[in-house]
Amino acid sequence: MTPMIDVRHVHKAFGGLRVINDCSLSVAKGSITGLIGPNGAGKSTLFNIIAGALPLDSGQVLLDGEEITNRPANALFHKGLLRTFQIAHEFSQMTALENLMMVPPAQAGEGLFNAWLKPGLVRAQEEGVRRKALEVIDFIGLYHVRNELAGNLSGGQKKLLELGRTMMTDARVVLLDEIAAGVNRTLLGDLVENIERLNRDLGYTFLVIEHDMDMIARLCDPVIVLAQGSVMVEGTIQEIQSNPEVIEAYFGAPHDATP
Template identity: 35%
Template sequence: MAMLEVTKLGISFGGLRAVDELSMKIEKGGLVGLIGPNGAGKTTAFNMLTGVYRPTDGGIRLDGQNLVGKKPHEICKMGVARTFQNIRLFPKLTVLDNVKVGLHNQVGYSLIESMLHLGSYRKKEQEMDRRALEILKVFDLDREAGNLAANLPYGKQRKLEIARALATDPKLLLLDEPAAGMNPNETGELMDTIRLVREKYGVTILLIEHDMKLVQGICEYLYVLNFGKLLAEGTPKEVLNDPAVIKAYLGD
């Protein structure tokens, strides 16, 4: 059974057909790219996968479970996490606390425990600290744990957002242009980090990306959207040598 199965997915906004009959299948542990020119419908597809938009038609199944009609927080609990093209950290919280926000999905406490700071509250806080630091170490951010997220360099903020998403213990991790705004050295480090995340946590990854070096370097399979429709699919070599893709996305 595929980890993610998308079947003839579509959405209309008034008279605009933003995504039309998109079908994708990603096996457990896969690392797949969704590419295409600006305005092709990639982020709209992510928004349907995470419950931000409800599809007009089609189906989405995660590990056999239907996602259509579920709210974003329900989909998160079912095992889908995402990052955003524009970084959405909590800038006034520390790096550690940003990751702990993601951990509240798994380690929680009651209002009374929180207000009275009971022993159980302190124990759970210590456990979240331990798990958050473990995740930060994977991203080489553990030494930044006490710093405010707003004070991190841009590349590290990108990595922190992925770390926070990973803290929700997802089955499927959606990365929306994770390399946006990074310099070549930062992009290379990000590629290594994404590979390590998949190895260590066994998470399935679907990413939107315009950086073709990153796409070719880590993706095993690609889907190409153009004007909301699936234009091509295949290995990176097959797709990036497809004349239709070159014309629509990479230029003549």
């Protein structure tokens, strides 16, 4: 089966510092794949390359068999590749519902011609977008704050809203960047449940950067470990946690070393 994401021999350097070093990995369609590694391993840089936010120096990135190397983020959005951020990027002075309604591309009301000469078309499309946004905000458990300014939401609610935004378009694969950061345990449970539902019911593929190993253990199979800009090992969370190379990479000493 063609992988949803296929990274082939990617290199990226900043000045004389090589951050991604001959990195190759694949993310299977319909999987929730974890990407972990010690600080400075290159996880965020690799995410930014896949998402079109950074150009690579050499190598290839493919989406469902199609080469997308160095395509800009807006082009990848239209191909169904979306990402969330460690720090949520909401429109703070718009309501939670309006944040969702902003997402669908090519809305008729965005053009002056349609706004003036086809108001019926604009109203009909906007009502359809609103209905979908209400369905999504109910799905993610934020219906009770749908009319609240997004800037007033808690950190966890903002992360849920970001996840909801991926549902307002034809997402195929979503890159989740430390979605658990700053989220209380109750809302984190809601986030995990929503990710599982999107994967199970709608077929979303996820690639997840996360430091919360409990979340990785619940969600992700397989788990890929990145170290010094390349893949060290891939396997189940149990295999990863018992791998002596992984333990050494995280803690800087063999797992059986004495203090």
